Amino acid sequence: MKRRSALAVFGAGIAFTLAACGGGGAGTDTASGDGSSSAKPSDVTVGVSMPTQTSERWIADGNNVEAGLKKAGYKVDKQFANDDIPTQAQQIDQMITKGDKVLIIAAIDGTALTSQLTAAKAAGIKVISYDRLIRGSADVDFYVSFDNYKVGVQQGTSLLTGLGLLNADGTPGTATGPFNVELFAGSLDDNNAQFFWDGAIDTLQPFIDKGQIVVKSKQSKIDQAAILRWQQEVAQQRMENLLTSAYNDGSKVDGVLSPYDGISRGIITALQNAGYGSGDKKMPVITGQDAEIASVKLINDGVQYSTIFKDTRKLADEAVTAAGDILAGKEPTANDTKTYDNGVKVVPAFLLESQVVTKDNVKTALVDTKYYTQAEVDAGKAS
Known part of the structure; x- marks a missing residue:
């Protein structure tokens, strides 16, 4: 499948339609059809939640996602949870409170973030599940991973x-x-x-x-x-x-x-x-x-x-592209809409190829x- 580059999606200085963060008069929720607000990428923060820094793989993932988002002009709120579930839940709670517009989450425990995703949904914040599928929640919007x-x-x-x-x-x-x-x-x-x-x-x-x-x-x-x-x-x-x-x-x-x-x-x-x-x-x-x-x-x-x-560079690119689509009010492109049932819904996914x-x-x-x-x-x- 021919993919757009992340830069083609974003483009610094172009105004995007954003799902506004609820609460405190922050605006209306685009996802509900009540209206929208717009902002430049430089006015938008994307939350990136990674599970640990004990694995070089997750350090690379976090850094690659952050670099892609920053190259596109976004602010990035990146957190590592050190393999501690309560820490990750607290970090995501803080991202929601601060008004991050999209959350990219690689979960430690795929069943432990239901309340956080419920809060994100209420605030009009979309959630991209990164490599590890978040289970037991209808509030997962997209999944990027490998086959x-x-x-x-x-x-x-x-x-x-x-x-x-x-x-x-x-x-x-x-x-x-x-x-x-x-x-x-x-x-x-x-x-x-x-x-x-x-x-x-x-x-x-x-x-x-x-x-x-x-x-x-x-x-x-x-x-x-x-x-x-x-x-x-x-x-x-x-x-x-x-x-x-x-x-x-x-x-x-x-x-x-x-x-x-x-x-x-x-x-x-x-x-x-x-x-x-x-x-x-x-x-x-x-x-x-x-x-x-x-x-x-x-x-x-x-x-x-x-x-x-x-190749986590490609996975990070897909996460950045999906975030850009969401912030532009578009559906991210999926190449699998049948496989990844999280127990509540089948989450649309983009799957990449791996190599021995x-x-x-x-x-x-x-x-x-x-x-x-x-x-x-x-x-x-x-x-």
Whole structure:
């Protein structure tokens, strides 16, 4: 789909029709059809609520959204909630009170912001759910994300490719197994975790059914595999427990389905502490997501097998474009109006494509596109 650039939507100095913030005589609510007010972009503040600064991915998202909005002439009220739900709720309450005109929210817990969204609706403020779908509310206006089920398919496929059960072109590989594989999932309060899991398990299930993949721990349900808040240390502890309980007979782990690079690094630490990666104890095939720079170095070094690259620059652009449409009194362009049911409504969405990255294409996918420099990849640290 051909997309307008964010600058074409905005254009500094052009007056937009704005949904006025209710209360205190701030104006009428355009969304209700009662009227409108107009202002230059420089008179408008957009609230940006990000979940944490403990992940480089969310720092990059917040910075990219902020930069796009500022380039378009808007003021930006950006907040990080440090993975604390009450903090995020309070920050969003303050954005509403201050009169931010649109809220771009990446929720910590997709079910915990109903009252804030109700207040935003009453004030005529539109809400864009960013990457993580906000659930249980009719007051989510738009969703920008990646095709999260496909991300899971890509993770499952890359695991199969790494094990040799599939070739890169999707044809059957020369390996037959059986391979011992352990499964990890994301945080259950993040709607995306289920999509990632479903895509991966749907991809792996035929190989499990044929006995080519064996989940030796027998922990094959998402609630058994879930890692709260996607935390690295929690993943490390779970992997340590699996090694102690299911691999104390001398057998080895051949592969690990991991939905996120931070979780992958926790898994890798547990495996290295158990002697994997040295001698005849080869490191298992380990997947990931988000192309975090520390994990990209591990991939380049042959420690982690793959990650899923989701170009957050493009995601930020879509959020900025959607905000511009809303502030201009237009409906944002959606390419999916069926998939993302938040329990109350199907939220119109714009979904972006993701890419599998292995050692073979780190340079073309990440360096040549200027997402990272070669020096950053070599160092495993962003400059």
